[in-house]
Amino acid sequence: MTLLVPLVMxxxxxxxxLISGIAEPPVAEAVTVGYVDNSGDFQGYAQQGRVDLVxxxxxxxxxxxLLAGDIKEYFVIPLDYISTGxxxxxxxxxxLEPPADxxxxxxxxxxxxxxxxxxxxxxxxxxxxxxxxxxxxxxxTGAVAPEQGGFGNLIIPVVFSLLLxxxxxxxxxxxxxxxxxxxxxxxxxxxxxxxxxxxxLTGKVIGIGAAxxxxxxxxxxxxxxxxxxxxSTFGGFTSTIRLPAAFLVLAVVYxxxxxxxxxxxxxxxGAISSNxxxxxxxxxxxxxxxxxxxxxxxxxxxxxxxxxxxxLTIFPITAPVEVMIRFGVSEIPAWQLVAxxxxxVLSIIGILLLTIKVFRTHLLMYGKRVRFREIIRSLRSG
Amino acid sequence: MPAAEVNxxxxxxxxxxxxxxxxxxxxxxxxxxLIGPNGAGKTTTIRMMMDIIKPDSGDVTIxxxxxxxxxxxxxxxLPEERGLYKKLTVIDSIIYLASLKGxxxxxxxxxxxxxxxxxxxxxxxxxxxxxxxxxxxxxxxxIVTIIHDPExxxxxxxxxxxxPVNTExxxxxxxxLRNQGKAVIxxxxxxxxxxxxxxxxxxxxxxxxxxxxxxxxxxxxYRSSSVILDFDGELGEMPGVTDKRTHxxxxxxxxxxxxxxxxxxxxxxxxxxxINRFEVATPSLNEIFLKVVGKNHE
Numbered sequence: 001m002t003l004l005v006p007l008v009m010x011x012x013x014x015x016x017x018l019i020s021g022i023a024e025p026p027v028a029e030a031v032t033v034g035y036v037d038n039s040g041d042f043q044g045y046a047q048q049g050r051v052d053l054v055x056x057x058x059x060x061x062x063x064x065x066l067l068a069g070d071i072k073e074y075f076v077i078p079l080d081y082i083s084t085g086x087x088x089x090x091x092x093x094x095x096l097e098p099p100a101d102x103x104x105x106x107x108x109x110x111x112x113x114x115x116x117x118x119x120x121x122x123x124x125x126x127x128x129x130x131x132x133x134x135x136x137x138x139x140x141t142g143a144v145a146p147e148q149g150g151f152g153n154l155i156i157p158v159v160f161s162l163l164l165x166x167x168x169x170x171x172x173x174x175x176x177x178x179x180x181x182x183x184x185x186x187x188x189x190x191x192x193x194x195x196x197x198x199x200x201l202t203g204k205v206i207g208i209g210a211a212x213x214x215x216x217x218x219x220x221x222x223x224x225x226x227x228x229x230x231x232s233t234f235g236g237f238t239s240t241i242r243l244p245a246a247f248l249v250l251a252v253v254y255x256x257x258x259x260x261x262x263x264x265x266x267x268x269x270g271a272i273s274s275n276x277x278x279x280x281x282x283x284x285x286x287x288x289x290x291x292x293x294x295x296x297x298x299x300x301x302x303x304x305x306x307x308x309x310x311x312l313t314i315f316p317i318t319a320p321v322e323v324m325i326r327f328g329v330s331e332i333p334a335w336q337l338v339a340x341x342x343x344x345v346l347s348i349i350g351i352l353l354l355t356i357k358v359f360r361t362h363l364l365m366y367g368k369r370v371r372f373r374e375i376i377r378s379l380r381s382g
Numbered sequence: 383m384p385a386a387e388v389n390x391x392x393x394x395x396x397x398x399x400x401x402x403x404x405x406x407x408x409x410x411x412x413x414x415x416l417i418g419p420n421g422a423g424k425t426t427t428i429r430m431m432m433d434i435i436k437p438d439s440g441d442v443t444i445x446x447x448x449x450x451x452x453x454x455x456x457x458x459x460l461p462e463e464r465g466l467y468k469k470l471t472v473i474d475s476i477i478y479l480a481s482l483k484g485x486x487x488x489x490x491x492x493x494x495x496x497x498x499x500x501x502x503x504x505x506x507x508x509x510x511x512x513x514x515x516x517x518x519x520x521x522x523x524x525i526v527t528i529i530h531d532p533e534x535x536x537x538x539x540x541x542x543x544x545x546p547v548n549t550e551x552x553x554x555x556x557x558x559l560r561n562q563g564k565a566v567i568x569x570x571x572x573x574x575x576x577x578x579x580x581x582x583x584x585x586x587x588x589x590x591x592x593x594x595x596x597x598x599x600x601x602x603x604y605r606s607s608s609v610i611l612d613f614d615g616e617l618g619e620m621p622g623v624t625d626k627r628t629h630x631x632x633x634x635x636x637x638x639x640x641x642x643x644x645x646x647x648x649x650x651x652x653x654x655x656x657i658n659r660f661e662v663a664t665p666s667l668n669e670i671f672l673k674v675v676g677k678n679h680e
Contacts, residue, residue, distance in 0.1 A: 186463035190526070192434045193459040194482035196451055 006222035033102060034062045034074035035109075039081050045112035048105035059090075066092060073098075075106060156223065157328035158297070160251050161321040165290050167215060168258055168320075171208050172266040172283050179204070179267065180276025197359050205263040205352065212259030216252055247327055250337075257344040258320035262286070264348055268355035286317060293322040304330040314339050316347040383446050385410045385534045385565030386431060391440030393426055393589075400426045401437070402589035408565045408582075410533070413556060415580035415597070416569040417667075419675050423589040424569045425462055428536055431567075432459050445533055455484040458532035462539045462569075464523055468512040472503070472522055475511055476529060483530040490529065497525045501551060516543040524552060528559065535559055536567045541575060553579060573668040583667070585674060592674050597667070604670045605662070607637040609646055612659035620653070622646055634663060 032052045035042070036059050046053040054071060056062040062074040073091040081087065087106065089098055097103075108128045115124045137145040182188045191200055265286050266279075273279035293300070293312055300309055304326075312322040313332065319340045326332050384407035393401040401423040408414040418424050429435045431442055433449040445453055466475050473494060480490035498504040501521050511519060520543050528535060537556075541549050556579055559566055568580060576583060576597075583600065585593035593600055612632045622641030627634040637646060643662050650657060665673075 181468075182465070185465035185468070186461060187465035187467065189429070189432075189434060189461040189463070190459065190465060190479065190523075191482070193432045193457065193461075194454055194479070196433075199451070 003218065006219065006226060010226065031102065032071050033105070034065055034071040035106075036062050036074065036076045038079045039077050042077055042110065042113040044116060045109050048108050049101070051102060051105035053105070053109055062090070066090065073102065077110075154301075154325075154328035157247060157324040158294075160219070161294065161324040163219065164255055164258055164324065165294065165321055167212065167255075168262045168290055169287050171212065171259060172262045172287060173280060175204060175208055175263055175266040176270050176273075176279045176283055177276055179270035180273070180279055183270070184275065198356050201267050201352070201356055201359055204267055205260060208263040209256055209260045212255055213252075216255040220248055220251065247324075250323060250327060253341065254320040254323055254344075257341065257348065260348045261316055261320075261344060261351070264351040264355055268351060268358060271355065271359040289317045290321055292318050293325050297325055300325060300329055310336060313337075314343050316344045319344055384408060385412075385445060386567070387441075387443040388427070388431065389441040389443075391427070391430060391437045391442065393423075393430060393435070393437050399589050401430070404440075404586065404589065404591060406584045406591070406594060408534075408567055410565050411560055411563045412582065413560050413566040413568055413580045415576040415583040416567055416586070417571070417573070417576060417583060417671065418586040418592075422586045424586060425538060426589075427586070428459075428538055428567070428569060431536065432457065455530065456533045458527040458530070458535040460523060460527040460535075460537045460540055462542075464516075464519055464543075466511045466519060466523060466526075469510060471508055471510055472498070472514070473507040475522065476526055479526045480529045483532075485530050493529050494525065497529060501525065501548075517545055517548055520544055521548060521552075524555070528555070532564070534565045534567075536569075538569045539571070540568070541570060541572055549575075573666065573671060577667045585671065587675055593670070600670065601664050601667070604665050604673070607639070607641075607643075608663040609635050609637065609643050610659065610661040610663050611635055611650070611657065613650075613655045613657050615655035617655060618653070620646070620649060622649070632659065 030050050030052060032054055034054050034056045036056055037043070043055075046055070054065075056065060056074065059074075059076055062071070062076075065071045066074055073089060073093075075087050075089045077087055078084070087110070089106075091098070111128055112124055115127060119127075139145045182191065195203075262283075266283055269279050269282045269286075273282060299306075309322065309326060312318040313326060313336050323332065323337070323340060387407040389405050391401055391404045392399065404423070404427060406414075416424050416427070426435070430437045431444065431449075433442075433454070442449060445456055447453060449457075467478075470478070473491070476494040476498075477487060477490045480494070481487065485493070495504065495507070498507050501524075503518065503521055503525075506514065506518065511522070514522065520540075524537075524540065527537070540552060540556075544552060553575065556566060556568070568576065570576060580597055582595060583593065583597050584591065610632055611634075617626070617633070620635070622638055622645060623635045624638045625636035627636070635646065637643070647660055650660070
């Protein structure tokens with residue numbers, strides 16, 4: 001997976017490059033929309049981009065034309081349009097809302113007709129598209145900030161958080177499977193005759209952590225290269241994507257901590273599970289919450305200051321993914337990052353110590369389901 | 383000083399005593415047979431000696447000290463349930479497990495090749511473990527147990543799955559280990575192997591010691607008053623013989639409490655039958671086992 005991800009991205013860029021060189025760009029299809037003007041004020045500006053507006057005398061004529069397929073939809077401008085602003089659209093399609101291009105065409109048609117002869121044509125164009133907002137973020141000293149935010153800055157954190165989630169799932173599964181195999185084929189006894197339970201467990205956790213570090217290292221190194229390739233191929237939007245240094249540092253830290261947390265959890269679950277399959281089912285209780293920040297990402301974008309995100313930032317299981325997504329959306333106060341990392345580190349150490357206690361007692365209970373009472377007893381007796 | 387000493391060790395699981403006040407030792411240059419019925423506590427005892435599990439109370443001293451990570455490198459352990467990494471090759475498995483015992487890669491590879499050659503497994507060294515038969519896997523596991531030249535070797539059912547040729551090979555290796563001054567603990571249900579190889583035995587049942595000591599001394603203690611006789615002719619009734627059991631190729635005459643084997647021999651000679659073999663019967667370890675364990679469970 002470490003090399004697969006950048007290779008797949010490279011392949012995607014290559015395929016896009018290939019296809020865009022072969023295929024012609026699609027031509028937008030012209031659409032005919034009918035209208036009935038009961039007010040009498042809307043005669044001109046019937047050509048709105050790819051939408052042709054055709055006037056019909058009565059709603060009955062318009063309905064017949066709609067049913068005959070001559071028009072896609074039609075709208076009726078009532079006599080009291082100026083006071084109410086209501087325009088009724090009639091269509092055969094079931095849809096959540098009218099297509100954006102038709103809504104824009106109708107809006108521009110109405111505006112152009114309302115302002116015709118009263119203001120210059122340029123002003124009419126400006127009224128139709130009044131706002132092109134360009135945001136510049138400043139630092140506390142008033143200088144232009146190096147990192148400007150925006151959707152371009154959200155892409156990389158979201159992609160990294162998705163990759164982290166998947167990596168956590170795979171590495172947990174891998175560790176559980178290995179531990180399950182060693183228990184099931186009794187290799188664990190040979191291992192424990194050579195090393196202590198503490199050494200065995202710590203070795204597995206560090207091994208998985210090192211694998212995570214290697215993985216994030218490959219991705220961090222390959223991302224700038226892929227971005228530059230992507231922007232030369234896709235252009236536009238991808239060229240706005242930046243990789244801030246602070247994000248790289250956080251990504252490495254949270255990758256490692258996320259890996260370690262789930263490694264110790266997996267080891268503990270492996271120790272108490274009667275077989276590999278049961279272990280996989282139990283670990284799902286902990287790996288599913290990893291995706292919570294991704295599920296609620298759109299809410300985060302809408303309500304970035306809600307306290308729930310603070311909780312998800314500090315709660316160890318959701319912290320790695322939540323911090324990465326939040327980094328792309330808004331500022332994260334330093335105290336929250338410190339609290340989050342501290343909670344993660346303490347959780348890792350605490351779970352590791354608990355796991356070592358439970359590990360030794362229950363590792364040799366082959367095929368026997370361990371009861372919760374027995375786990376508590378073994379934790380107390382040490 | 384003995385190579386290993388277990389003193390008054392107790393171990394319980396869920397209020398059931400699995401090992402109950404067990405004490406024994408094994409000397410360097412000796413093979414101790416650890417025998418007992420299923421569930422007697424043999425494997426639990428071995429695991430406590432290997433520090434895989436901790437005793438509830440009592441002491442275990444291995445090679446003159448409490449078992450530590452450093453002294454684990456001087457132990458070799460062959461568990462009852464076999465296990466190796468299925469996807470790893472033979473040579474890689476041996477080298478990896480030898481490295482856990484403190485051997486460097488080069489020495490481990492050299493010694494692995496020697497042992498593989500000695501056991502006839504060298505042509506298979508590049509195969510994956512999952513490609514081997516059960517007996518071959520057993521041989522590899524045995525190599526893993528002794529490759530690092532341990533001072534104390536504990537073998538739990540080492541003959542399981544071995545054909546007669548490999549059984550003889552492994553037995554010879556046990557004897558070599560003993561002759562090199564190693565201490566060997568052999569836990570097995572195969573009584574004939576115990577009789578052949580072991581100097582002393584420890585029989586446990588329900589976690590208790592039921593027999594412990596020199597094998598020959600124990601056998602003489604359980605000697606029954608009967609004689610083995612291979613003869614030609616008709617035996618007929620003989621005073622002093624309470625029972626006659628016919629086996630394949632010989633008869634066993636059970637004597638009453640007042641008649642000695644010497645007296646029976648004199649009577650047999652004077653009866654005129656042709657005696658091909660006359661032997662005072664010594665019970666097999668299997669018979670002693672059945673007698674002791676059977677009495678324990680009455």
